[in-house]
Amino acid sequence: MKYMTAEPFRIKMVEPITRSTKAQRQQWLQEAGYNAFRLKSEQVYIDCITDSGTSAMSQAQWSAMMMGDEAYAGCRSFYRLEASVQDIFGMPYVQPTHQGRAADYIMTQIYCRPGAYAIGNMHFDTFRGNAEMMGCLPVDYAIAEGMDTASAPHPFKGNIDLNKMQSLIDEKGAENICVCIITITCNNNGGQPVSMQNIREVSALCKKYNIPVVLDSARLAENAYFIKTREPGYENKSIKEITNEMFSYCETATMSSKKDGLVNIGGLFVTRNKSVYEQANQLAIVHEGFITYGGMSGRDMEALAVGLQEACDFDYLDYRIKQVAYLGEKLKERGVPIIEPTGGHGVYVDGRRFFPQIPQSEFPSQRLVCALYEEAGVRAVEIGACAFGSIDKITGEPVYPAIEAMRIAINRRVYTNNHMDVIANALGDIYENRDQYRGMKIVHQGSIQSLRHFTAGFELL
Ligand SMILES: *Cc1c(COP(=O)(O)O)cnc(C)c1O
Numbered sequence: 001m002k003y004m005t006a007e008p009f010r011i012k013m014v015e016p017i018t019r020s021t022k023a024q025r026q027q028w029l030q031e032a033g034y035n036a037f038r039l040k041s042e043q044v045y046i047d048c049i050t051d052s053g054t055s056a057m058s059q060a061q062w063s064a065m066m067m068g069d070e071a072y073a074g075c076r077s078f079y080r081l082e083a084s085v086q087d088i089f090g091m092p093y094v095q096p097t098h099q100g101r102a103a104d105y106i107m108t109q110i111y112c113r114p115g116a117y118a119i120g121n122m123h124f125d126t127f128r129g130n131a132e133m134m135g136c137l138p139v140d141y142a143i144a145e146g147m148d149t150a151s152a153p154h155p156f157k158g159n160i161d162l163n164k165m166q167s168l169i170d171e172k173g174a175e176n177i178c179v180c181i182i183t184i185t186c187n188n189n190g191g192q193p194v195s196m197q198n199i200r201e202v203s204a205l206c207k208k209y210n211i212p213v214v215l216d217s218a219r220l221a222e223n224a225y226f227i228k229t230r231e232p233g234y235e236n237k238s239i240k241e242i243t244n245e246m247f248s249y250c251e252t253a254t255m256s257s258k259k260d261g262l263v264n265i266g267g268l269f270v271t272r273n274k275s276v277y278e279q280a281n282q283l284a285i286v287h288e289g290f291i292t293y294g295g296m297s298g299r300d301m302e303a304l305a306v307g308l309q310e311a312c313d314f315d316y317l318d319y320r321i322k323q324v325a326y327l328g329e330k331l332k333e334r335g336v337p338i339i340e341p342t343g344g345h346g347v348y349v350d351g352r353r354f355f356p357q358i359p360q361s362e363f364p365s366q367r368l369v370c371a372l373y374e375e376a377g378v379r380a381v382e383i384g385a386c387a388f389g390s391i392d393k394i395t396g397e398p399v400y401p402a403i404e405a406m407r408i409a410i411n412r413r414v415y416t417n418n419h420m421d422v423i424a425n426a427l428g429d430i431y432e433n434r435d436q437y438r439g440m441k442i443v444h445q446g447s448i449q450s451l452r453h454f455t456a457g458f459e460l461l
Pocket of ligand 1: 052099102104124183184187217218219257259267
């Protein structure tokens, strides 16, 4: 395989992207309230705001779409999807949903209750939003290395700290902990993986206290790749053997198929518990659609059935993870501070180390998102004081998150390494001029605190 290090596909259809001037981008940014979510896609040159729903589909997926069976009940496409999911998850019951957050909603309705704790490594924002609306209390117990953007490289920064779990159980009583959700990979701290050993140990601890375990598995194939390449004992196992073992330690899994499903829409609620499945069916019928489509069209289920299999292909994953690492290396060459090692779906730049002059209360990572867009038309996203800041329920004071970063999410099979070079050069140049930048303030935000980043408006200070 010597020499064969380029992208493992050739391009059959192209989508033009627009170039623009800095003056245009400054105006667009101002019109968008300095919030990248409010920019139009056509105002963006390289779009790294998310890896969600942005994958390029393969010829096999596009041709599968033509086979979509759009029957309301019992369609062929559902059974194809079900078989593909069972193959990878090793669990019998599959309820499709229109997106991951609908699976989050169903899961929250089944497992959570007001006033009870939901343990996790770092909960995803859409689960947090669901928990917040219900009054359930999410707690983030990633290991210390995973909570610090400047910590030395560690192979599994997504792991859960078992001591913290045990202390909460001792302090609050196991009956007040409703669920433990392991997010693989852990998005909020860098797309960092969770080791098989940690999943096994967390599951054993939960079993002892009768706490159900859920895997939030949007990036299940990327997590499996890291287990195969970093965890002793797994180097000769296939990706699917690894995914099957991962899910053997949980009762239920939720998935946003917009990530490792390699499709543009869809979600899954998968379980081994028949009564949980029956509850999920009822919730799906009210909120999503009938059991055998749950908010997806037949053609979308066909594309997902194929995409899940492609995502578990080792050659694809090897290209995928190495492209992310490539961008990380280029940034390090320019001195840009990032979370190390790079994770599965993006490079995370440390906002505090990048702009030490901007306090967390003035959104250093959001400032960096604006600077990168202004300089190069590259759209990234803030994962810091805006997205994860909360309000202390007793004092009413703002609480700042441990992670303060800008995520450069890499779309699957979409951009080449030339695009990675553009991003690295632009950020390297901004880093050289970092002293010139000041912070920002929020001028308005929506009512659900944990989802305010999607709509907030900012001003430059
Ligand atoms: C994307 C994502 C979700 C939400 O899924 P949507 O498809 O965007 O609704 C939930 N959990 C994780 C880990 C995710 O990455």
